[in-house]
Amino acid sequence: MLRNKLPKGILWLVLGGISIILLVPEAQAVPSFGRQTGMSCTVCHTVFPELTPFGRNFKLTGYTMSKHSKKPYEWPPPVAGMFQASFTHNNKSLPPNVIQGLDPQGSSKGNDNVNFPQAISLFYGGRIVPHVGGFIQGTFDGVAEKFFLDNTDVRVTATPELFGKDLVLGITANNNPTVQDVLNTTPAFRFPAASGVIALTPAAGAVIDGALGQQVGGFGGYFYWNNLIYGEATFYRTARSGFTQFLGAGTVTDTIVDGVAPYWRVFLQHQWGQHSLAVGHYGMVARIFPEKNAVDANGNPIPNLFNTRGVADRFADTGFDAQYQYLGRKHIFTAQTTYIHEDQRWDATFAQGGSDNNHNWLDTYRINLNYYYRTAKWGTLGGTVGYFSTWGSRDSGLYAPDPGDGSRTGKPNSDGFILEFDYVPWWQNTKVTIQYTLYNRFNGARRSYDGDVTDFPNRRDASNNNTLYILVWQML
Amino acid sequence: MKNFLRIGLLIIIGGAAMLTWAGLAGADSGQDLFNDKCALCHGNDGKGNGPGAAAFNPGPADFTAPQFWQGDVKNKIINTVKNGKGAMVPVEASNSEIQAIIGYMEKTFKP
Numbered sequence: 001m002l003r004n005k006l007p008k009g010i011l012w013l014v015l016g017g018i019s020i021i022l023l024v025p026e027a028q029a030v031p032s033f034g035r036q037t038g039m040s041c042t043v044c045h046t047v048f049p050e051l052t053p054f055g056r057n058f059k060l061t062g063y064t065m066s067k068h069s070k071k072p073y074e075w076p077p078p079v080a081g082m083f084q085a086s087f088t089h090n091n092k093s094l095p096p097n098v099i100q101g102l103d104p105q106g107s108s109k110g111n112d113n114v115n116f117p118q119a120i121s122l123f124y125g126g127r128i129v130p131h132v133g134g135f136i137q138g139t140f141d142g143v144a145e146k147f148f149l150d151n152t153d154v155r156v157t158a159t160p161e162l163f164g165k166d167l168v169l170g171i172t173a174n175n176n177p178t179v180q181d182v183l184n185t186t187p188a189f190r191f192p193a194a195s196g197v198i199a200l201t202p203a204a205g206a207v208i209d210g211a212l213g214q215q216v217g218g219f220g221g222y223f224y225w226n227n228l229i230y231g232e233a234t235f236y237r238t239a240r241s242g243f244t245q246f247l248g249a250g251t252v253t254d255t256i257v258d259g260v261a262p263y264w265r266v267f268l269q270h271q272w273g274q275h276s277l278a279v280g281h282y283g284m285v286a287r288i289f290p291e292k293n294a295v296d297a298n299g300n301p302i303p304n305l306f307n308t309r310g311v312a313d314r315f316a317d318t319g320f321d322a323q324y325q326y327l328g329r330k331h332i333f334t335a336q337t338t339y340i341h342e343d344q345r346w347d348a349t350f351a352q353g354g355s356d357n358n359h360n361w362l363d364t365y366r367i368n369l370n371y372y373y374r375t376a377k378w379g380t381l382g383g384t385v386g387y388f389s390t391w392g393s394r395d396s397g398l399y400a401p402d403p404g405d406g407s408r409t410g411k412p413n414s415d416g417f418i419l420e421f422d423y424v425p426w427w428q429n430t431k432v433t434i435q436y437t438l439y440n441r442f443n444g445a446r447r448s449y450d451g452d453v454t455d456f457p458n459r460r461d462a463s464n465n466n467t468l469y470i471l472v473w474q475m476l
Numbered sequence: 477m478k479n480f481l482r483i484g485l486l487i488i489i490g491g492a493a494m495l496t497w498a499g500l501a502g503a504d505s506g507q508d509l510f511n512d513k514c515a516l517c518h519g520n521d522g523k524g525n526g527p528g529a530a531a532f533n534p535g536p537a538d539f540t541a542p543q544f545w546q547g548d549v550k551n552k553i554i555n556t557v558k559n560g561k562g563a564m565v566p567v568e569a570s571n572s573e574i575q576a577i578i579g580y581m582e583k584t585f586k587p
Contacts, residue, residue, distance in 0.1 A: 037516055037528075038512040038513050038516065039516065040565075040567075040568050042565050042566075043565055052565075053531050053532070053563065054528060054531040054532070054563075056531070057528065057530055057531035058528070058531075061527070065516060065527045065528055066527075067511060067512050067515065067516055069527065159527075159530075166530040168530075227530060227531065227533065271531070271532070271533050271563070272533055273533075273534070273562050273563060274562060274563060327563065327565070329559060329560055329566075376566065
């Protein structure tokens with residue numbers, strides 16, 4: 001594959017970059033949104049994909065705001081593209097089982113992977129007909145080497161008035177819980193917007209924290225009144241079959257939800273001048289089938305076989321979040337934080353002997369501070385300091401020793417920092433990211449977290465997973 | 477696979493170029509410019525109630541209000557467009573485009 005031929009990859013990167021800069025003098029974030037509204041990226045974004053108050057309203061009104069609103073259609077059609085190329089360096093090479101897990105295609109190395117492309121996407125982003133709009137992303141995954149339906153959110157909206165104040169009423173069909181949310185605190189669009197693909201990440205995470213992305217289809221309704229209060233209820237079902245199947249097109253459904261998983265969201269926000277503040281709550285209850293304990297004729301486990309009926313595990317997630325944003329002419333500052341508590345009932349997994357306990361919990365906390373300096377001449381330059389922590393019940397059945405991705409202590413605890421530098425030049429639709437992730441603890445320990453010396457001579461320390469990630473992200 | 481990726485990239489770049497040219501081709505009267513760059517927030521009728529107005533507190537200025545036209549209005553508009561004001565971010569427009577917008581605003585909204 002291309003990505004292993006570094007010099008050629010760089011040549012393409014440079015050529016691609018130059019032609020793009022020459023070809024796109026007008027700047028927009030999802031450029032079709034910009035063409036539709038006549039606005040530059042900075043109206044809706046601090047640094048994309050983070051939204052400003054106006055960007056949040058644009059999304060809540062269903063991507064339909066348009067300077068062509070007298071016409072029932074958009075011309076040119078609101079299509080856009082995205083290209084990402086990246087480089088990932090791990091502090092210590094990854095063990096073969098981990099690389100195999102991250103890249104079954106087998107074209108990634110243990111370290112210093114160039115992903116060219118990491119992803120190429122085509123978007124339909126904007127108004128479809130009056131009151132109906134969407135953000136539909138089709139992506140070519142450069143590691144898995146396949147196409148899939150990426151983040152998708154299609155809405156029908158109306159903007160009546162209630163008690164003399166603006167009211168937005170909407171219906172959303174989407175394929176990733178929180179992809180429809182407008183605050184950059186919830187999982188789908190939280191910091192970091194992108195991270196190394198061929199890198200180790202902690203084993204434990206709440207279900208709402210990304211486990212169901214593109215694995216489910218959901219339909220829901222929301223209201224937003226007076227720029228003040230937002231409420232939503234959306235119901236997800238597995239994208240493995242039936243009428244939600246198309247929402248998971250191209251993604252192997254390996255997290256199968258039993259029945260319907262309700263998701264709810266409320267937040268209060270206040271915007272005054274250049275400041276805005278929001279506090280909210282979100283949550284979800286999902287019943288998920290465990291992997292089958294199947295073995296082949298030789299007694300080897302067969303992976304990726306799942307129950308689709310019978311007993312399921314139950315995860316109840318309760319999240320709280322807050323965001324403050326200051327949008328000055330030159331100085332932009334954002335603080336985002338979220339806490340998620342997950343109550344886990346391993347009814348099915350425990351019965352199969354896959355966990356030590358029937359009842360566990362898992363907590364996640366994140367906070368990040370972003371500062372950007374913006375000038376018309378140079379564009380937007382800045383960075384983020386983020387802290388993350390996950391902790392929860394000890395369970396050696398769920399978190400068992402395994403080279404690289406396992407746990408010696410049986411604890412899910414991981415924490416660390418992410419330092420990121422971002423530059424969005426004056427033409428606005430390119431973003432360069434340099435990101436460093438530092439782990440303090442990983443899968444339950446600082447040192448030899450994955451197993452005992454006797455088990456794994458190459459045992460890893462948390463800091464071995466520190467990752468340098470460089471990304472060039474181009475919107476077209 | 478390699479060729480496929482290159483063709484994909486070419487299609488995207490070509491498409492972007494076509495769309496950019498399509499975007500650059502429009503006529504640029506003061507009215508068109510105002511409707512393209514200002515009306516989303518300030519409204520086609522200049523009253524500060526465009527579809528995007530709801531996002532702002534305080535809301536976009538009402539260009540039909542007599543108070544708006546007091547003092548050095550031209551410089552106020554030029555300054556606001558170039559540097560923004562409160563929650564309004566600067567709008568990309570050349571000097572001649574701003575002049576055309578001001579002309580249209582004076583003719584149409586000034587009470």
